[in-house]
Amino acid sequence: MDIATPSDGALEKTHLRIGFVALSDAAPLVAAKVLEFGHRHGLTLELCRQPSWAAVRDKLLAGEIDCAHALYGLVYGIELGIGGPRDEMAILMVLNRNGQAITVSTPLARALDREGNLKAALATLGRTPVFAQTFPTGTHALWLYYWLATHGVHPRDDIESVVIPPPRMVDALERGTLDGFCAGEPWHAVAEARGAGETVVTTSEIWPNHPEKVLACRREFVKRYPATARALVRTMLEACRWVDAPEHREEISAWLAKPDALDVPRELIAPRLTGREGGKRYSRAPLPVAFFDGGSVNYPHVAEGRWFLAQYRRWGLLRESNVSASDDEAIAARVNQTRLYREAAALSGVPSPAEAQPGIDDA
Structure with a gap:
């Protein structure tokens, strides 16, 4: 065509x-x-x-x-x-x-280690979790939604999904206005280097060679x-x-x-x-x-x-x-x-x- x-x-x-x-x-x-x-x-x-x-x-x-x-x-x-x-x-x-990932804030990463599953870890926040992606219909939104759903978290009901340009995500994570984000590199490496968060899953684990x-x-x-x-x-x-x-x-x-x-x-x-x-x-x-x-x-x-x-x-x-x-x-x-x-x-x-x-x- x-x-x-x-x-x-x-x-x-x-x-x-x-x-x-x-x-x-x-x-x-x-x-x-x-x-x-x-x-x-x-x-x-x-x-x-x-x-x-x-x-x-x-x-x-x-x-x-x-x-x-x-x-x-x-x-x-x-x-x-x-x-x-x-x-x-x-x-x-x-x-x-491949080459994308999901990083969560350092406090949420510690809660995930304690609780052993994502849904329970998010509950420890005591509020609606906030996750960022880069465009409402983009790949990062869909990888994030798919991953959340596999852990029993409804991405349209159980979290607040916001759009932030990739270079600004680490600052938001560091300020505590984000609990996690899905984007491409090098922003996950930057988040870990600054102690703002930890990468918990890569998108090649969600769908190899996507x-x-x-x-x-x-x-x-x-x-x-x-x-x-x-x-x-x-x-x-x-x-x-x-x-x-x-x-x-x-x-x-x-x-x-x-x-x-x-x-x-x-x-x-x-x-x-x-x-x-x-x-x-x-x-x-x-x-x-x-x-x-x-x-x-x-x-x-x-x-x-x-x-x-x-x-x-x-x-x-x-x-x-x-x-x-x-x-x-x-x-x-x-x-x-x-x-x-x-x-x-x-x-x-x-x-x-x-x-x-x-x-x-x-x-």
Whole structure:
């Protein structure tokens, strides 16, 4: 259903503004710019750091940025108009899998150790617990909700869920206005380093090799600039392959530490980005963030898009009266640009997997 032509051809647009949020999994974008992978595909990339996912959404829709490092669920939220403006969106590829976590405050971590289960630990607070995520329909909200529910805590009734940009979460945890948060690294490492909290679960424990950030744009961009879109996917596949090499994880950590990227000390980025550590509660690090893995990371499976739609219904964000579950396949096929991705991957010699991919309940 997506718009694509057989080969790159002449690029319709050569200078692209790409948004990102200060997270370790923005590594492929930073590598693509620093090493100028786009040049061999006719592209010049300009990275535009954004303060929040809401800013990414607003600038995408306003045309101030062309594409973005984005939460998978942010794209579907915009497509459906859940809690904000609606527009036709496109996922060009998956940028990474795994690499997120849930951290709770140090007092709550001690209560969890004493009580032995989350529900009892939350009861010791004597008030409604407050947990933060990064966007109402985003991946972090859904990982948090899924994890809470598995521990008998209803995420819509038993806690207060608030939206905070990732770089501000540790300050809120330290001030005592948060009891926990779900986000990407390096903010969990920062929380532990400052004694504000402890990482209690990583998202790869909730759903091993789950999709996380994607390369997103409006579908109008794909319609107007199909050759450019393919060239961008090829550029980012090259960057993802480079970042995924173990010997490059330390190198990219130094670039991420710079003020115009994450502005966080390298020693708080590298251990979890390289997969050496998972936090003080882990004797052995969990699955690390993956960026390429022979291309298996990057294919935008339609089945994974359907999973997000099912979760929106589960938590009352999307009602059957608005969008029928029978429409989910068609919606996901419109958003996830599988044909364009396959063409770009083939031009880059990257194999595309079969379409079938299990969701969290089948994993």
